Amino acid sequence: MPELPEVETVCRRLRPAVSGKTIQSVDVLDPKIIRGLDPEEWAHHLIGETITDVERRGKFILFKLTNGYLVSHLRMEGKFFPHETTTEPVKHTHVVITFTDQSTLHYNDVRKFGTMELRTNETIHTTPPLSLLAYEPFDERMTTEALHRRLERMKTRAIKTALLDQSIFVGLGNIYVDETLFRAGVHPTRPAASLSREEVDRVRTEAVAVLNEAIERGGSTIRSYANPDGATGTFQERLYVYGQTGEPCRRCGHEIEKMKLGGRGTHYCPHCQQC
DNA sequence: AGCACTGTTTACAT
């Protein structure tokens, strides 16, 4: 599922569902999801904690606790499902958190790539993984100049590969990076260091715009089923290039093409995005 | 049947 807009949508839906609830018990059905501590110790730390808020940093979900944070990354297929009453786990449910009011939060993840780990208030932003992230795209410190300086130093990286690096720019994944580069009129294979200041400005501006528009529409639903409340995003209807291979470009009519770049399927319009 | 593909990240090799 998740790039920044999907994670933001999940956080917004989870916040009212779990904020203020106290954890009574934790069942780890698959220990692979839990990082840093063995699952028993991890569960022991969580029991008795109250979730005071749900925040987002990059593509990470931060469950703010009375003491510290539960940090989760959904990777490719992770999903949180809140339930108002005790509910039997379904296939691919790997963690069940039960609150004192008997409502529950289920973590479901077909591919088991997702992670959960604990952090203290003191270390959450100063230790990996959050310490490795660039500023948020909406942070005023994420300026065109700062991004340009960073990209200029890249020896050979393609601009798409650079933008997917969360230490350079936060929140873009394979859908929104392709959409950003299309809107900015920049070919995905262009060396990052070759972009002019104006091009970097277009890329940064369009990235912020795409992310904001996608958040407004609850993200994109391509092939996964649902968000925490069962709803689906609608931004997939507004995609210009991702998944549009062979379709006419909505700007110029030229056929959208797909290539492989850095191991990822890469969609672009060869007319609107010159090399 | 078998292989390539999938909204992510990172460990490892070069």
Added chain:
DNA sequence: TATGTAAACAGTGC
């Protein structure tokens, strides 16, 4: 150091 590739896993589609 920087960058590219494979791997983690399960499912789908050709």
